């Protein structure tokens with residue numbers, strides 16, 4: 066079929082008299098010819114037909130292929146469906162631009178054409194539905210969040226895999242359920258994509274306390290505030306700077322349920338700060354009382370305290386050099402029979418000596434926690450659950466946050482834990498309990 070005989074509207078008659086008794090074959094052939102000729106009324110329509118057909122075939126062929134390559138998912142679930150829809154849009158656009166082609170089609174053909182259109186529309190709807198379903202699922206997968214589009218979040222992905230929430234999808238904490246939050250977060254995603262492509266995003270990405278959803282809608286979907294946590298015995302192992310990297314054990318009875326959670330749950334504690342996860346807090350209010358820090362000038366917005374103000378790193382915690390080395394020794398991954406194993410490992414991690422001379426375990430600690438491309442270094446993301454490595458609880462419980470009448474937020478060591486043993490080599494309590 067050429068443009069010439071199209072303009073002559075050859076498609077109307079074809080080579081047969083219109084009212085001939087059609088065999089099935091010839092009917093199909095003429096239908097096909099009709100569709101073909103419709104598809105060349107304008108070059109945009111032709112491009113649309115080719116795009117849609119090709120992407121449908123490729124999409125269906127690749128849909129169930131397993132692949133671990135993150136870019137495979139982007140292509141199959143985002144690029145190909147986009148081309149498919151683009152093709153679908155180009156077809157009517159072509160018709161429109163061509164001006165309504167005068168194709169007098171007799172009614173039998175018209176009805177066949179209508180059937181063909183109905184069938185094609187159904188097939189398209191099915192393909193779009195399938196693609197949309199899989200795309201949304203794919204965009205919500207942790208592979209997508211952590212690796213594909215979100216290579217800038219690869220550090221969080223790595224740390225997340227080492228967290229106790231590694232089975233909780235990123236979106237369960239960051240997006241949650243419901244159409245509104247979905248749209249809201251996809252719009253934020255578009256903004257982020259623009260930042261990403263224009264290379265104007267912050268490095269490191271700032272803490273997101275102001276951007277995650279309220280704890281009630283995420284954490285409390287799984288953790289009930291009605292169920293009281295037990296107080297628990299926590300055994301913390303540190304190792305010395307000495308030649309033998311001597312073990313020093315601290316044992317705490319942390320009053321999780323009896324004090325800590327009880328004191329903060331279901332109370333309206335608000336604080337001011339001018340960053341998403343402020344490390345200095347100037348003012349705290351509770352039950353009509355206001356505690357102000359030393360020389361505090363109330364600043365920024367007030368935030369209602371919830372789970373995330375203490376458990377801010379529950380999704381992806383970055384370690385400190387000292388903490389990571391202590392953990393590696395305690396877990397038997399780093400051998401401390403090597404002289405000064407602990408001291409030298411920490412020095413190398415902090416850049417004070419060459420890292421290459423250190424055992425593989427030390428180098429792994431480095432690559433899991435330090436990301437120069439994202440300007441993430443030791444301490445970029447403080448953890449608020451304690452007060453040893455970062456201010457944490459002491460942002461408020463420093464004994465300096467007081468009311469006008471002189472009450473202060475307690476810094477009494479016994480309020481939060483009993484120190485059963487501090488930096489001991491063989492704490493009696495562990496012997497009594499039969500713990501090594």
Ligand code: HEC
Nearest residue numbers: 210211218221222225230235238271272273274342377380
């Ligand atoms: C258990 C809940 C939880 C999960 C699961 C989770 N996050 Fe987060 N995420 C948070 C919280 C809470 C913050 C805010 C941290 C802060 O402000 O200190 C955050 C902050 C972030 C930030 C801002 C930078 C930072 O580290 O503070 C990024 C980026 C991020 N998350 C990405 C991810 C990615 C990618 C995944 C999945 C691989 C993920 N998150 C899984 C809770 C979670």
Ligand code: HEC
Nearest residue numbers: 229230233237238280283284285286287288372373376379
């Ligand atoms: C989809 C369910 C789910 C959601 C949502 C969830 N968690 Fe968890 N969380 C768990 C499970 C399961 C565990 C136990 C993991 C284990 O024992 O290894 C856990 C463990 C914990 C722990 C103890 C281990 C640790 O890392 O210290 C804390 C604290 C915690 N979650 C806080 C939170 C906070 C805060 C949020 C909201 C930002 C949250 N969780 C959201 C399921 C969830």
Ligand code: HEC
Nearest residue numbers: 280284288290294295299319321325329371372375376450
């Ligand atoms: C005032 C700070 C603070 C707040 C607010 C807070 N927690 Fe905790 N939570 C802690 C501390 C401290 C621990 C003990 C940590 C440890 O053992 O190292 C803990 C322990 C836990 C554990 C582990 C309990 C266990 O038995 O092992 C879970 C789960 C948990 N919190 C969930 C939550 C949830 C959910 C919320 C919000 C509803 C919340 N926390 C709010 C400080 C807090």
Ligand code: HEC
Nearest residue numbers: 324325328336349351375450451457458460461475480481
């Ligand atoms: C944003 C400020 C803030 C932070 C951060 C904070 N708290 Fe509190 N905490 C308070 C306030 C306010 C009270 C209640 C004071 C009052 O009743 O007047 C309180 C009370 C408590 C109490 C009860 C004290 C008592 O004697 O009854 C405990 C225990 C406690 N907090 C533990 C913690 C722990 C553990 C952390 C860190 C993981 C922490 N808090 C972090 C503000 C904070």
Ligand code: HEC
Nearest residue numbers: 301315450451452453458462475476477478480481482487
């Ligand atoms: C507001 C609550 C609170 C107060 C007050 C408090 N602590 Fe703690 N402390 C904690 C929490 C929570 C942890 C556990 C952090 C963790 O899970 O690793 C901790 C951990 C510790 C550790 C172990 C640190 C490590 O990693 O080796 C020591 C030691 C300690 N506290 C000493 C003290 C002393 C001494 C005081 C009194 C000046 C005090 N604490 C006051 C909440 C508190």
